[in-house]
Amino acid sequence: MRANGKRYIASEAHIRMMSVAQPFISGSISKTINIPNEANVNDFKEAYLTSWLKGLKCNALYRDGSKLSQPLNVNVDEYLWDEDDSDLEIAASQPAQVRIAEKIIHRYIAKRRRLPHRRNGYTQKAVIGGHKIYLRTGEYEDGTIGEIFVDMHKEGAAFRSLMNSFAIAISLGLQHGVPLEEFIEAFIYTRFEPNGIVSGNDSIKMSTSIIDYIFRELAISYLGRNELAHVHPDEFRPVQYIHKMKMSLNLITNRLSRKGLLVQKKARNFLKMRKTNMKGVDFTLLKNTDSELKTTHADYSGSTDFTADSALENPGNTKPFYSKPCSRGTYEGL
Structure with missing residues (x-):
């Protein structure tokens, strides 16, 4: 060669x-x-x-x-x-x-995607370890986040300015195409004071720092990262909660109604078998709930001296009562 x-x-x-x-x-x-x-x-x-x-x-x-x-x-x-x-x-x-x-090979420079002058977003107020914080967001027309603002107006000038500068840096990153997921993975679980118990937020109850709280809130609201929440959003949504409660109440009512009709039917059959006079019998008592039936049962079976013979001897002094024989020779309430 x-x-x-x-x-x-x-x-x-x-x-x-x-x-x-x-x-x-x-x-x-x-x-x-x-x-x-x-x-x-x-x-x-x-x-x-x-x-x-x-x-x-x-x-x-x-x-x-x-x-x-x-x-x-x-x-x-x-x-x-x-x-x-x-x-x-x-x-x-x-x-x-x-x-x-x-x-x-060309150097790639991302172009800034600016937000509209009138934009949507939300404001979330919370208290972290006794420190009040307001988190404000700005969104594009498609609903994606494009900026954040962090307001802690009662804090010191240095800390407040630092948080404002941090929010501006995050906003510029979002507008230049940095995915929100990258910020979340980088800043959640950061630990510094103030931290501790969070009040005012339905999903987040604890945070290790203000930065941790901010990106937990953004992850839950914009990415659906409910695994970062301490309370699942479905558990505190009023409409869904009321709907579930109505369904539960309807189910309980239907079950009690069916049970009451069954008890009433059994009582009628029992009286027919005993050939007892049914005049003056108030069957509405049989439609009550289990708790009321137990109360009625306690009222009629509280006296151990009450027998079927005494009831026949003094019919005017007794209340409507349906009994059945038991092993002790007395009668118990239905």
Whole structure:
């Protein structure tokens, strides 16, 4: 293999030179073997095989022009080093090589996406460890967040200014395309005072810092990250809560109604079997709830001296009562 120009070192010469020094070096030799651009796979294979036979520990081959840019760039490939003035004039007349890498690689600068002059958003008031904080947001037309404001007007001037500057930095990042998820993962669980119990927020009840609270609130409100909340939003939404309560009450009412009808039916069948006179019987008592039935049961069964015979002897002094025989010989209320 021949290199470009007249003054060159062949790849085999590179390998032989390193093989002479290799026995005196414990490690490998950092030496790049430059080969011409027209080298093929067999040329590379021959170079590696020769290096192995000579006992080299490593080999680094570089084919001319195989990368977008390289340290040495030469335009004239022959007679460059001749002292003939005509050759120097030819080399000088050729245009300089254009760096291809500078054409391909461009520095990407994100464009700022500004918010409309009239924008939506919300204000959340909370108290963290006794310190009042107002978090305000600004949204784009599609509902995504574009800015935040943090107001702690009763704090010291230094801390208040620091929080305002922090909010401006976050807003600029959001408007230049930084995802909200990146800020959340970077700032949640940060720990410094003030921190502790949070009041005024339905979802968040504790925070390790004001920054932790801010990004928990944004994660829950704009990304649906309910795993960061201490109370799930479905548990405090009034409409859903009232609907669930109505469903539960309707279910309980239906069950009690069915149970009351069943008790009434059983009582009628029992009286028919006993052939008892049903005149004056108030069946509305049988439609009450279980608690009222138990109360009625306690009223009629509180006296242990009450028997069926005494009821027949003094019908005017007894209340409507339906009894059944028990093992003690007396009658218990239904």
